Amino acid sequence: MTTSSWVPGAAGSGYDVDHLPYAVFTTAEDDEPRVGVRIGGLVLDVAPVAAAEMLDVAALFEQPTLNPLMAAGPQVWASVRTWLTQLLTDEAERELVEPHLVALDEVTTRLGFEVADYVDFLCGKQHAENAGRIFRPDSEPLGANFTSLPIGYHGRAGTVVVTGTPIARPSGQRPSREGPTFGPTRRLDLEAELGFVVGTPSATPVGTGALADHVFGVTLLNDWSARDIxxxxxxxxxxxxxxxxxxxxxxxxxxxxxxxxxxxxxxAQDPPPLDYLVVEDPRPGYDVEVEVILNGEVVSRPPYRVMYWSPAQMLAHLTSNGATLRTGDLFGSGTISGDEREQRGCLLELSWGGREPFTAGGVERSWLEDGDEVTLRATAPGASGGRIALGEVTGRIEPATSQR
Structure with a gap:
């Protein structure tokens, strides 16, 4: 069991030393972006502490992105984590560390890593079946290939934004009985997902046993979707x-x-996956409890533990054709949904394609409206016996920009 931190307010919180998430931040006094680690309600400015202790990797924390640290590989990640834990649990280190702790509300964070490539998967069986029933009510709900491979598509890295960034309602072609029209989407949706951030690159296929050798960390991810487009x-x-x-x-x-x-x-995976997707680890999934909050009200609680395909299998399939991995690659899990209605991770499912509106804020809803604010938050079991809290993701919907 991990010892709790001496930092006031950290012990027993979602940000004790069993978590130690990373961000890139600035302050009003120092606008040079650098790496910080959250402990309780404070942020440790790591660079000056690492420099004072003459760490070989001290320069990694002076960088404006996490990419250099991520590229350093799993041995460095583990040694830094051990070092940070010792700093924040040993009272003898308090005199060195405390001057470099900054209150959370005094820092400005940014997108912590430069995104190289972005891939989004469809790994939730419940979501895949629900979407199939909505879009293809007279056919088998699950695609024939779903249980054979983690289905995915290649997205646009340049559209990945940090929490708090407004989301403009997109425009595009929308179907109608008279033919397609162009204009703002009428069916704007959210998707509650986990995103996995690659640190160590690879020029060869990555096996299912090597997830921890390549994936640096995890983030909540909202894959906004225009369902009519x-x-x-x-x-x-x-x-x-x-x-x-x-x-x-x-x-x-x-x-x-x-x-x-x-x-x-x-x-249970039935039929058994092909050899390159077989996972020897008996526990390749993650028990992460997600909440979807619409305008301050929890409307869904999707459980990641029910996902059919694991992140190790996603990574193995992603690279199986020889596609390379780069530091900063991001891959998403696809929508997280459970068996119950209140566990559905998108509005497409919650409103059953708009045919069965749900209630939020005392009002019947089907899709996102301009001005709506969506927040994803999540917790998971921690080493201390409590729960760690993943960093939240929030976005507010703004009206569509004008089109020529």
């Missing part, structure tokens, strides 16, 4: 403009190591 354009090549206008991620990246106590077995 998506439905019209997706045949036969899949998502494009209905997905490429915005993906929101947290400013805080949770180290993959912090989720070790949250590991769980996968649901």
């Amino acid at each position: 998506q439905a019209w354009e997706s045949q036969p090549l899949g998502p494009f403009l209905g997905k490429s206008f915005g993906v929101s991620v947290s400013d805080w990246i949770t180290p993959l190591a912090a989720l070790e106590p949250a590991k769980v077995a996968l649901p």
